[in-house]
Amino acid sequence: MGPVPSTPATATFRSVAMFRLQGSKVLAVDMTGDAVKAKNGSMVAYDGQMTFKKLSGGGEGIRGMVTRRLTGEQMTVMEVTGQGTCWFADRASEINLVRLQGDKLYVESSNLLATEAGLRTGTSFTGLRGATQGNGLFTTTVEGHGQAALTSDGPAVVLRVSPQYPLTVDPGAYIAHQGNVRQSFQSGVTFRTLLGEGGGEAFQIRFEGDGLVYVQPSERNTIAGDV
């Protein structure tokens, strides 16, 4: 079984869906009557009894739905409930498990594969960083206690950010971060960039504070890709 939650508030009779990786590209979730939220259509197999219900708008009620429509940070999510094991995969991309203990995970909706039903998802404004990633101005947040599964192109590298070691990341390789992290956007666009003699890394995101950043060994096509 999954670990026993340490905080009394959640230590009730809630059964915990257990996330595990089968290989690196398939997520297996063992469920005992509880639910997980997963990207629509990502189920590849299941045994036991499962029901799949589409949650329109990302599963945050009417308000969340409207927010998602307005912000363009859309997710089509299904809720899987049942007893048994359900396997999820998405276009053979690598899957990374993230455990949340009351902290907040910021992730691109395209990289979020599944979350435990007890985790709250929302939308937050990212500003210019989002624009340079080619993912729009908003990002998805996941909050609470439990596990989430992220997809990445190639296995993600998890990098710790601490006060003495800030981290700088290429926007195209960024997939998620968690913890108490401040991010700032750096632009190195100079007249050289316009001449085609730029440093090649004109847009960067700098993370400071305390937390973890997930990067993938591949870069999405971004507007910053060629400058």
Next chain:
Amino acid sequence: MSGYPGAGPTVHDPMTLPVDDNVNAYTFCVELKGSQWFLQKGKMIAYYGSIDFNGVGHGRLDRLVRTSFHSPLHASDWVVAEGSGKMLLADRAFDVNSYDLDNGNLTIRSGNLLAFQPSLSLKQSIVPGFLTLIGTGKFVAASNGPVVFMEPPIRVDPQALVGWADCPSPCHHYDHGYMTGVMGGLRALTGLGGASGEEHQFEFVGAGTVLLQSTETLMAEQATGAVPHQPGVPGGGGTPGMPGGHGGQSGGPRLPGQLGDLQRRFGL
């Protein structure tokens, strides 16, 4: 958060990241201590510390570029990273590996080379689309699937070739019974009549090492412009695409009326 199966991958910080070694099969970590590395644009995914990235055309780097960068056609694709810290390199989730050259030479497909130390010098190979590294030092290269090392004499599929070290340039090898004449050309072009797709190879002879990748999926090639228009310079009139190449903007400007490379190859 660890110690529980599937609790997540290991967390790296500047202390635990390796020095000039692989973090995993797809990510490579380079440590800079006031030193410099040449880096192909856009291959840096993250770094700790303070590192500057400057285009090769940056005036201050003139001396460095003069001594180790002899590929003006590739200048716009390369930058110099300098400073102190650790940076992570990766390329489209391909396998990356570092190689040490000890007073040697190695020729590699230009799209596969990620980074190299300035103690090596980068020169453009006379084979279009390839770059040659000469000297002593470390470089990082990507391949689709792990690299396999082979000894000549060997014939290899053009798409599987990553590069070669120490041996003379490859030549083309055609299965002539199949490839010549109009029927052969049609067979090769259309696949009708039983073309196996393996009628054309690169042939290596002599002493050295040939590097192959374990798939035939090519990495997108960088447009590298054209070599100077001079008598005696192969490909001086443009950059013929590598056979089977599918680079985004492969090939240089072609004269009107010229059919292309395939037809000429088959004698049409």
